Amino acid sequence: MNRMITGITYTFVVVLAILWIFPIFLVLMNSTKSLVDFTNGTIWSWPKSFHFFQNVKDALVVGGILKYLKNSFSYGVIGAFASIFIAAIAAYGLVFLRLKGSFYWFLLIYSGTIFPFQMYLVPLFKGYQIFGIYDSFVGMCLFYTAICIPFCVFLLRNFMTTISREYVEAAQMDGFTTFDIFLKIIVPFIKPPVSVLFLFQFTFIWNDLVFGLILTRSESIRPIMTGLAAMQGIYFSTGVTTLMSAIVITSIPTILLFIFLQKNFIKGMQVTVKA
Amino acid sequence: MKKQLWSATSLIVLLSLAAVGCGSNQANESAESADSNGASATKAIKAKFYFDFPGLSKYVTDVNPILQQTDNVTLESVPFTDTTSYQTAVRVGFTTQEAPDLFKWWNGFKLKEIADSGNLADMTEQWKEMVTDGVVPSLADPLTVNGKVYGIPAAAHYWTVFYNKKVFADNGLQVPKTWDDLMMICDTLKAKGVTPFGTSIKDSWQGFIWFEDLLVHSNPDFYDKLVLGQAKYTDPEVVDVMKLWKSMYDKGYFSKPLVMDKEVAPAFAKGQIGMYLVGTWFESFLTGAGMKPDADFGSFVLPAIKPEAGNVVISEITPILVSQNAKNRDDAIKAAVALTKKDASAKMLETFGGLPTRTDVVASDPVIKSLSDTIAQGNFKVLTRYWEATPSELSEYGSSEFIRFMLKPEAYMEVLNNIQAKADKYWADHK
Amino acid sequence: MGYLKKNGEALLYVLPAALLITVFFISSVLYTFVISFTDWNGLTTAHWVGLKNYLEVFSDVTYVTSLKNTFIWVVISLIFPVGLGLLLSILLQKLKGQRFFKNIFYMPYAISLTVVGVVWIFLFSDSGINYILIQIGLDSWTKSWLLTPTYNTIAMIIASVWQGAGTNMLLFLVGLGSLPKDPFEAAAIDGASRFRMFWSITLPLLNPITIVVLGLSFVNSFKIFDIIWVMTQGGPYRSSETLAVTMYRESFMLFHFGQGAAISILLTILSIGASWFYLRKTIVGEG
Numbered sequence: 001m002n003r004m005i006t007g008i009t010y011t012f013v014v015v016l017a018i019l020w021i022f023p024i025f026l027v028l029m030n031s032t033k034s035l036v037d038f039t040n041g042t043i044w045s046w047p048k049s050f051h052f053f054q055n056v057k058d059a060l061v062v063g064g065i066l067k068y069l070k071n072s073f074s075y076g077v078i079g080a081f082a083s084i085f086i087a088a089i090a091a092y093g094l095v096f097l098r099l100k101g102s103f104y105w106f107l108l109i110y111s112g113t114i115f116p117f118q119m120y121l122v123p124l125f126k127g128y129q130i131f132g133i134y135d136s137f138v139g140m141c142l143f144y145t146a147i148c149i150p151f152c153v154f155l156l157r158n159f160m161t162t163i164s165r166e167y168v169e170a171a172q173m174d175g176f177t178t179f180d181i182f183l184k185i186i187v188p189f190i191k192p193p194v195s196v197l198f199l200f201q202f203t204f205i206w207n208d209l210v211f212g213l214i215l216t217r218s219e220s221i222r223p224i225m226t227g228l229a230a231m232q233g234i235y236f237s238t239g240v241t242t243l244m245s246a247i248v249i250t251s252i253p254t255i256l257l258f259i260f261l262q263k264n265f266i267k268g269m270q271v272t273v274k275a
Numbered sequence: 276m277k278k279q280l281w282s283a284t285s286l287i288v289l290l291s292l293a294a295v296g297c298g299s300n301q302a303n304e305s306a307e308s309a310d311s312n313g314a315s316a317t318k319a320i321k322a323k324f325y326f327d328f329p330g331l332s333k334y335v336t337d338v339n340p341i342l343q344q345t346d347n348v349t350l351e352s353v354p355f356t357d358t359t360s361y362q363t364a365v366r367v368g369f370t371t372q373e374a375p376d377l378f379k380w381w382n383g384f385k386l387k388e389i390a391d392s393g394n395l396a397d398m399t400e401q402w403k404e405m406v407t408d409g410v411v412p413s414l415a416d417p418l419t420v421n422g423k424v425y426g427i428p429a430a431a432h433y434w435t436v437f438y439n440k441k442v443f444a445d446n447g448l449q450v451p452k453t454w455d456d457l458m459m460i461c462d463t464l465k466a467k468g469v470t471p472f473g474t475s476i477k478d479s480w481q482g483f484i485w486f487e488d489l490l491v492h493s494n495p496d497f498y499d500k501l502v503l504g505q506a507k508y509t510d511p512e513v514v515d516v517m518k519l520w521k522s523m524y525d526k527g528y529f530s531k532p533l534v535m536d537k538e539v540a541p542a543f544a545k546g547q548i549g550m551y552l553v554g555t556w557f558e559s560f561l562t563g564a565g566m567k568p569d570a571d572f573g574s575f576v577l578p579a580i581k582p583e584a585g586n587v588v589i590s591e592i593t594p595i596l597v598s599q600n601a602k603n604r605d606d607a608i609k610a611a612v613a614l615t616k617k618d619a620s621a622k623m624l625e626t627f628g629g630l631p632t633r634t635d636v637v638a639s640d641p642v643i644k645s646l647s648d649t650i651a652q653g654n655f656k657v658l659t660r661y662w663e664a665t666p667s668e669l670s671e672y673g674s675s676e677f678i679r680f681m682l683k684p685e686a687y688m689e690v691l692n693n694i695q696a697k698a699d700k701y702w703a704d705h706k
Numbered sequence: 707m708g709y710l711k712k713n714g715e716a717l718l719y720v721l722p723a724a725l726l727i728t729v730f731f732i733s734s735v736l737y738t739f740v741i742s743f744t745d746w747n748g749l750t751t752a753h754w755v756g757l758k759n760y761l762e763v764f765s766d767v768t769y770v771t772s773l774k775n776t777f778i779w780v781v782i783s784l785i786f787p788v789g790l791g792l793l794l795s796i797l798l799q800k801l802k803g804q805r806f807f808k809n810i811f812y813m814p815y816a817i818s819l820t821v822v823g824v825v826w827i828f829l830f831s832d833s834g835i836n837y838i839l840i841q842i843g844l845d846s847w848t849k850s851w852l853l854t855p856t857y858n859t860i861a862m863i864i865a866s867v868w869q870g871a872g873t874n875m876l877l878f879l880v881g882l883g884s885l886p887k888d889p890f891e892a893a894a895i896d897g898a899s900r901f902r903m904f905w906s907i908t909l910p911l912l913n914p915i916t917i918v919v920l921g922l923s924f925v926n927s928f929k930i931f932d933i934i935w936v937m938t939q940g941g942p943y944r945s946s947e948t949l950a951v952t953m954y955r956e957s958f959m960l961f962h963f964g965q966g967a968a969i970s971i972l973l974t975i976l977s978i979g980a981s982w983f984y985l986r987k988t989i990v991g992e993g
Binding site: 090178 | 716719723727728730735741748794807812815816820834837838925928932953957963967974
């Protein structure tokens with residue numbers, strides 16, 4: 001009986017997994033075809049030649065994907081770290097520093113996740129131009145940092161409420177400064193949720209398209225998804241296969257990140273969710 | 276990064292100065308029209324060029340060496356990948372210090388709207404010299420609002436029917452002279468298992484294509500009134516057109532919806548559809564599918580449905596405009612003028628296809644060439660595309676309602692009533 | 707003043723976050739709120755129009771479709787991605803190779819919506835699923851999936867389930883991993899069936915996490931935009947629009963910034979109202 005159930009479970013999971021991986025497999029398969037191969041066949045047919053590296057080269061050179069990759073990588077790393085840091089000290093202040101009305105401060109910060117993001121487009125576009133940070137590296141980093149903060153605060157605050165106050169109080173007795181307590185006591189505790197947050201926020205920033213289009217204009221500032229969207233527009237001249245290979249390259253970082261951070265991720269989620 | 280850019284720019288400037296200094300002698304230079312080479316020797320112009328048509332990125336790369344030669348102008352691309360964020364950046368940009376120097380736009384109401392708001396640089400003066408230099412004078416009309424001319428024409432396209440020559444030859448068919456000819460062609464193709472016309476509905480604007488063409492070839496004067504709110508969508512003239520359109524659906528003349536930029540050209544090349552009504556810019560998709568102009572496909576203007584309609588063709592003019600608030604408006608205007616000169620204009624024709632915007636540039640493409648000859652000789656009445664001829668609110672809504680019709684032809688009265696309700700409201704608000 | 711003195715140090719820690727949020731988002735929301743009472747079109751000076759933009763939403767038929775679709779998305783997002791996530795987590799919980807399967811199911815989430823859109827547009831085109839249907843002789847099943855109302859919404863929901871179920875699965879797996887063992891052992895001794903155990907022990911114990919997952923799906927499905935914009939732009943004839951898409955269309959295609967602003971304010975009120983229950987449970991409850 002039990003073996004039968006396990007058998008059925010496996011079959012079901014394997015079938016679903018195949019369905020799940022299939023679209024990704026199709027993209028991978030088609031990214032290795034030459035354009036001729038693609039046009040003569042269908043998206044389902046097996047590649048006749050291995051053209052992947054040529055396609056990647058085309059995507060990097062013709063599509064100019066490389067500089068966009070660099071931009072987005074910087075935004076992702078800077079934005080994710082900055083937002084996590086700012087959120088961590090905010091959460092610390094909210095939870096441990098006996099801030100009066102701390103719950104309302106929290107609501108203020110958390111409200112950033114409630115509104116539909118498209119609502120921010122026009123005001124930010126105007127604001128950025130007024131303050132002269134339109135189409136600038138700093139402007140993009142600031143925006144990505146800001147937009148990632150609310151969720152980080154939400155998670156970190158939840159998490160910190162599970163840390164016993166006694167640690168903090170003991171440290172205060174020992175004459176630690178407030179910031180030292182944060183660095184030496186709190187930071188070691190919050191490592192697991194931080195890796196979760198890094199994964200989420202980096203992925204979010206990496207995958208952003210709309211704000212990248214609205215807040216920037218030059219190639220040296222624009223993020224990767226705008227570059228990819230541009231390739232989609234001109235794909236009839238660069239070829240579908242090039243687009244497919246660009247899709248593969250642009251998806252690799254976030255997938256790798258997940259696979260590497262996975263162990264921390266689960267641990268982090270466990271503690272976070274328990275709270 | 277910035278430093279590199281600067282040194283690169285100054286290198287380019289130096290090189291072009293050197294080129295002018297060595298290359299052209301005095302006599303040659305003074306023979307040129309007053310401003311061009313003279314300006315280049317004095318000042319380098321950089322202009323930011325905003326657009327939402329991906330092909331223009333390559334155009335800018337190709338045309339910059341030419342512009343640097345003739346006018347010491349360098350364009351800097353600001354490409355957008357979708358029309359919505361593009362229009363937002365341009366429109367909202369006008370009121371900030373980031374008004375685009377040059378930007379691609381539409382003619383008709385879309386042009387009028389921003390001209391009326393005072394955000395466009397007046398180029399009436401420059402048009403005189405541009406015409407002397409060889410720009411087609413009649414192209415000023417579509418760019419004129421209240422007596423002032425704005426911007427330059429980047430491209431001019433007609434809306435015509437592409438047909439597969441092999442399919443026509445195999446079935447002994449000729450280019451139709453009359454509406455009855457066309458119906459006969461459709462019947463013949465249908466009998467042979469070829470779908471006469473491809474259609475597309477993925478983007479909402481694709482809804483107006485057939486409506487517009489059927490209406491202008493039945494009653495062009497009525498079309499002019501309708502788009503300006505002087506006639507109703509529920510008037511018998513429109514109802515008749517919708518009935519005709521429906522009858523074509525009933526007879527199976529239209530394919531199931533095909534995605535314009537992905538599925539149409541292959542289906543056309545394979546002879547699954549015989550004809551496709553679209554702007555002449557679609558040619559690049561057909562050549563992209565491996566077809567040769569003139570050898571494999573040709574194009575004709577839809578014949579008059581009612582004889583009194585006469586010869587009519589729909590046109591679409593793509594202008595490049597200059598913002599009134601551009602940081603260096605005068606430079607931007609000079610850059611725009613530079614784009615209309617012969618070599619730059621020829622490059623533009625390569626990018627956009629369609630009709631030449633200068634008298635001394637010839638369409639190299641045989642299909643376009645013969646189309647424009649026919650239109651020139653046949654004394655055609657040229658009308659503005661529905662998308663630009665009527666206010667955006669109505670063209671947008673109307674087109675998407677026509678798509679409802681295309682999916683459900685029996686609903687034509689509902690569609691017309693819906694559009695008229697919207698139109699009533701719009702024209703009441705915009706007296 | 708007294709507040710500042712007493713909370714000065716704590717404020718120092720909270721302010722950077724609070725300031726950034728206020729400057730970037732709260733101010734944007736206020737700006738939108740003001741705009742929603744005007745007829746601003748991005749070009750000419752805005753005029754005050756009072757409640758006109760809001761009243762319009764209730765009088766125009768196109769918004770009704772949009773409301774209906776938003777509702778469909780919300781309901782379906784609560785059932786399928788969450789249900790499938792739960793099912794997968796339970797199946798995978800004690801399975802060998804859990805890690806491998808987990809990666810597969812999560813992977814779509816790491817891919818951007820732009821890419822997901824491109825992939826699924828291909829799949830729903832004639833060279834995609836239709837091609838396979840023809841190959842296996844089911845010609846009559848072929849459809850222009852993305853161009854036929856109702857099918858297009860279903861198609862997009864499939865794409866979003868594909869993308870979103872993995873995250874829910876992960877959250878549930880984490881929840882399942884942290885359940886206490888005792889109740890299960892006791893039930894096993896009593897000879898309870900698997901199904902019985904699941905129904906009366908696992909599910910109730912999993913409640914806190916279920917609320918988090920449901921809450922996240924809820925808030926996000928109200929705002930659903932990207933996948934629709936990429937795949938159909940709300941068409942054909944606005945048949946697959948949701949409120950967020952309508953708002954975007956009004957603002958950025960027709961430049962009725964005032965109208966768009968009014969819709970986004972309404973959307974915000976709706977989603978805050980609807981998620982109040984969830985917020986109270988997860989935030990106020992423990993705060």
